Amino acid sequence: MSQANPLKPSERMKIARQGSIEQAPAERSLNFLEVSFGFDEERAVIESARCLECKTPYCTDGCPVGIDIRGFIQLVVQKDYLGAVQKIREANYLPAICGRVCPQESQCEAVCVMGKKLEPVAIGKLERFVADYEMKHDLFTPPAIPDTRAEKVAIVGSGPSGLTCAAELAQRGYRVTVFEALHAVGGVLRYGIPEFRLPKEILDLETERIKALGVEIYTNFVVGRTATIDELFDEWGFKAIFLGTGAGTPTFLGIPGESLSGVYSANEFLTRVNLMGAYKFPRNDTPIRIGRSVGVIGGGNTAMDAVRTARRLGAEHAYLIYRRSRQEMPAREEEIHHAEQEGIEFLLLTNPLRILGDGNNWVSGIECQRMELGEPDASGRRRPMAVKGSEFVVPLETLIEAIGQKPNPIIQATTPGLETGSRGTVVINERQGTSRPGIFAGGDLSRGGATVILAMKDGKAAAEAIHDYLSSIPPATS
Amino acid sequence: MYTIVATAVLAPTITRLEITAPFVAKKRKAGNFVMVRVEEGGERIPLTIADSNPATGTITLIVQAIGGTTKLLCSKRAGETVLDVVGPLGNPTPIEHHGAVACVGGGVGTAELYPIARALKEAGNTVHTIIGARSRDLVILEEEMRRCSDNVFVTTDDGSYARKGFVTDQLRDLLDGDTGIKAVYAIGPLPMMKAVSSLTRPYGVLTLVSLNTIMVDGTGMCGGCRVTVRGEMKFACVDGPEFDGHTVDFDELMMRNRTYVEMEKISDEKHVCRLQAARQEAAS
Numbered sequence: 001m002s003q004a005n006p007l008k009p010s011e012r013m014k015i016a017r018q019g020s021i022e023q024a025p026a027e028r029s030l031n032f033l034e035v036s037f038g039f040d041e042e043r044a045v046i047e048s049a050r051c052l053e054c055k056t057p058y059c060t061d062g063c064p065v066g067i068d069i070r071g072f073i074q075l076v077v078q079k080d081y082l083g084a085v086q087k088i089r090e091a092n093y094l095p096a097i098c099g100r101v102c103p104q105e106s107q108c109e110a111v112c113v114m115g116k117k118l119e120p121v122a123i124g125k126l127e128r129f130v131a132d133y134e135m136k137h138d139l140f141t142p143p144a145i146p147d148t149r150a151e152k153v154a155i156v157g158s159g160p161s162g163l164t165c166a167a168e169l170a171q172r173g174y175r176v177t178v179f180e181a182l183h184a185v186g187g188v189l190r191y192g193i194p195e196f197r198l199p200k201e202i203l204d205l206e207t208e209r210i211k212a213l214g215v216e217i218y219t220n221f222v223v224g225r226t227a228t229i230d231e232l233f234d235e236w237g238f239k240a241i242f243l244g245t246g247a248g249t250p251t252f253l254g255i256p257g258e259s260l261s262g263v264y265s266a267n268e269f270l271t272r273v274n275l276m277g278a279y280k281f282p283r284n285d286t287p288i289r290i291g292r293s294v295g296v297i298g299g300g301n302t303a304m305d306a307v308r309t310a311r312r313l314g315a316e317h318a319y320l321i322y323r324r325s326r327q328e329m330p331a332r333e334e335e336i337h338h339a340e341q342e343g344i345e346f347l348l349l350t351n352p353l354r355i356l357g358d359g360n361n362w363v364s365g366i367e368c369q370r371m372e373l374g375e376p377d378a379s380g381r382r383r384p385m386a387v388k389g390s391e392f393v394v395p396l397e398t399l400i401e402a403i404g405q406k407p408n409p410i411i412q413a414t415t416p417g418l419e420t421g422s423r424g425t426v427v428i429n430e431r432q433g434t435s436r437p438g439i440f441a442g443g444d445l446s447r448g449g450a451t452v453i454l455a456m457k458d459g460k461a462a463a464e465a466i467h468d469y470l471s472s473i474p475p476a477t478s
Numbered sequence: 479m480y481t482i483v484a485t486a487v488l489a490p491t492i493t494r495l496e497i498t499a500p501f502v503a504k505k506r507k508a509g510n511f512v513m514v515r516v517e518e519g520g521e522r523i524p525l526t527i528a529d530s531n532p533a534t535g536t537i538t539l540i541v542q543a544i545g546g547t548t549k550l551l552c553s554k555r556a557g558e559t560v561l562d563v564v565g566p567l568g569n570p571t572p573i574e575h576h577g578a579v580a581c582v583g584g585g586v587g588t589a590e591l592y593p594i595a596r597a598l599k600e601a602g603n604t605v606h607t608i609i610g611a612r613s614r615d616l617v618i619l620e621e622e623m624r625r626c627s628d629n630v631f632v633t634t635d636d637g638s639y640a641r642k643g644f645v646t647d648q649l650r651d652l653l654d655g656d657t658g659i660k661a662v663y664a665i666g667p668l669p670m671m672k673a674v675s676s677l678t679r680p681y682g683v684l685t686l687v688s689l690n691t692i693m694v695d696g697t698g699m700c701g702g703c704r705v706t707v708r709g710e711m712k713f714a715c716v717d718g719p720e721f722d723g724h725t726v727d728f729d730e731l732m733m734r735n736r737t738y739v740e741m742e743k744i745s746d747e748k749h750v751c752r753l754q755a756a757r758q759e760a761a762s
Binding site: 254287 | 501502505515519520521522546547561562563564565566567694695697698699700701702704706711716727730733734736737738741742744745748
């Protein structure tokens with residue numbers, strides 16, 4: 001392999017990791033524009049020169065979808081940005097999305113050799129740069145599809161796993177139809193992830209690219225209600241079905257006061273803002289009510305999204321209430337850091353006990369107790385234990401619970417023979433196959449709650465499994 | 479886009495719309511609802527499907543213009559479109575052979591009750607229907623109800639038509655009489671359904687109510703529609719919308735439904751202004 005980069009490794013190691021261009025915290029906490037504008041060309045080229053072009057690219061092993069990271073970075077060194085994004089797209093059809101929302105710090109960048117002594121190569125920001133470059137200059141051309149296959153495949157849900165599965169199958173020549181329950185495409189990328197982390201314009205463009213592969217998308221179609229899985233097989237003539245309906249059903253703590261006005265699930269809160277554009281009320285019709293003080297319960301990415309959204313909607317005090325310490329938070333480090341910069345107040349080792357009302361059915365506060373950390377529990381994290389007599393009240397007008405989601409039960413309830421596990425997930429084998437032949441599943445529906453990139457990994461694996469499945473059954477004679 | 483193929487004004491604020499939605503029309507059962515978004519930037523609202531025709535691929539919605547979105551929807555004419563229609567959602571009404579049943583509709587709830595009354599009749603029940611309205615001009619579907627009911631009683635709050643009083647007055651008479659009513663299906667404003675449930679409790683008569691709640695997606699995603707039933711949290715969109723009225727915490731739900739009352743007023747005024755401006759422009 002010829003080296004694209006003339007610099008010696010020692011010279012490469014002298015280059016500092018490039019920082020991305022970001023909106024200042026005080027400014028961005030008042031708007032919904034993207035926090036990070038990523039790299040400009042100059043920074044991208046400098047950063048790409050840091051890659052050591054290792055013989056064994058551990059970064060690719062660290063990528064759930066196996067992107068040829070070394071390969072695409074070499075193309076950035078040569079300023080062939082379009083070639084770079086096309087290289088990424090061989091493994092990942094949604095580069096502009098992954099460049100923004102993937103937890104690179106715990107995947108590709110965590111195993112980057114440069115990162116052992118120095119800071120790792122900013123792989124995520126480079127991915128985003130080349131994807132944005134292609135968008136900005138309108139250079140996208142759909143890949144050529146060599147074969148055509150007669151079989152129709154249905155994809156249920158247009159989130160990251162569904163879109164990836166659809167793109168992979170379409171590129172193999174299958175006739176693919178995606179069914180989406182909501183009026184807009186993207187699943188959690190649409191209703192869950194806020195505009196300031198993933199602009200909807202990017203999602204719309206990535207969706208158009210999937211349509212450019214010949215994929216048909218039905219919105220306003222709730223599989224299980226509008227048509228059942230068995231009807232999709234028997235009446236619509238699909239030969240295989242991928243279920244990627246995610247984990248969209250909110251869970252509640254079950255503490256007193258949850259029916260008060262001003263209490264939201266994170267799903268409702270984020271859906272109102274992201275899908276329905278409630279932050280534009282009254283220009284948009286969907287309302288949302290935010291008090292001066294807003295509390296968000298939870299420590300994951302959804303909790304971060306909710307609390308940072310509350311801040312942008314005008315909350316003077318936006319609290320994150322979490323019963324463990326900062327170290328145990330499941331959210332991405334970058335998101336926690338951004339939240340801290342934006343003035344989010346972290347109430348750590350704080351356990352909510354009950355929601356208090358103002359006598360007029362509105363939230364007036366939350367009673368909490370202090371916690372301390374004991375021995376590690378089953379999750380390996382230290383178990384929080386209540387400190388006796390430490391109860392205190394946080395005054396609030398809005399409370400958002402971001403304590404996890406579980407799969408929507410509609411398909412499981414309307415599909416005979418589809419095996420489900422605890423917490424309502426669909427049980428799959430090592431090739432994404434469910435208990436019913438021809439039905440495959442992945443993403444949060446089978447995982448119960450994970451990341452965009454793991455959902456995409458499942459969508460990709462399912463596409464391969466569906467291809468093998470359809471290739472193994474004799475073609476229909478009709 | 480979903481095309482409106484016909485409209486009719488049933489009462490001063492109540493409009494019937496027939497909309498092309500072939501997948502929904504094919505699958506819809508009594509008790510199902512759809513989520514409708516009229517235009518870009520609009521909200522999603524739940525509307526019970528009053529009727530459907532799988533052959534023509536149309537569904538019928540009967541809508542009372544009470545807020546911004548419903549006023550906008552009711553201003554639509556045949557040939558115009560709505561942006562989004564999704565369904566059929568919710569569990570269908572359990573239709574059983576009880577013997578004798580009472581169907582109690584209040585206001586526009588009568589429209590939601592109509593397909594249920596018809597299905598109950600088809601299942602071999604003796605159907606006693608009570609239609610309640612504030613005044614004569616708000617009584618809807620009386621003729622249609624007569625065709626699928628053994629008896630139809632009308633009550634008006636102001637006495638401008640038929641019996642003066644509430645639906646509960648008529649229902650009490652029926653329960654006290656020799657009708658042998660084994661089940662009551664009540665759809666209307668929450669205070670009415672609460673009153674009906676309170677009335678029937680001492681009689682031990684099964685009472686099903688259809689709950690209208692705050693809703694965003696209608697598919698179990700937001701939890702905005704949560705209600706307390708038998709002391710447990712339920713989602714009206716996927717666990718309901720119908721529940722045993724004797725187990726529903728109506729007071730809590732009525733309070734929750736007031737959450738956006740002020741913002742709903744703002745939204746309403748915006749649409750009323752827009753519609754008036756459009757009308758003036760059309761007239762000039």
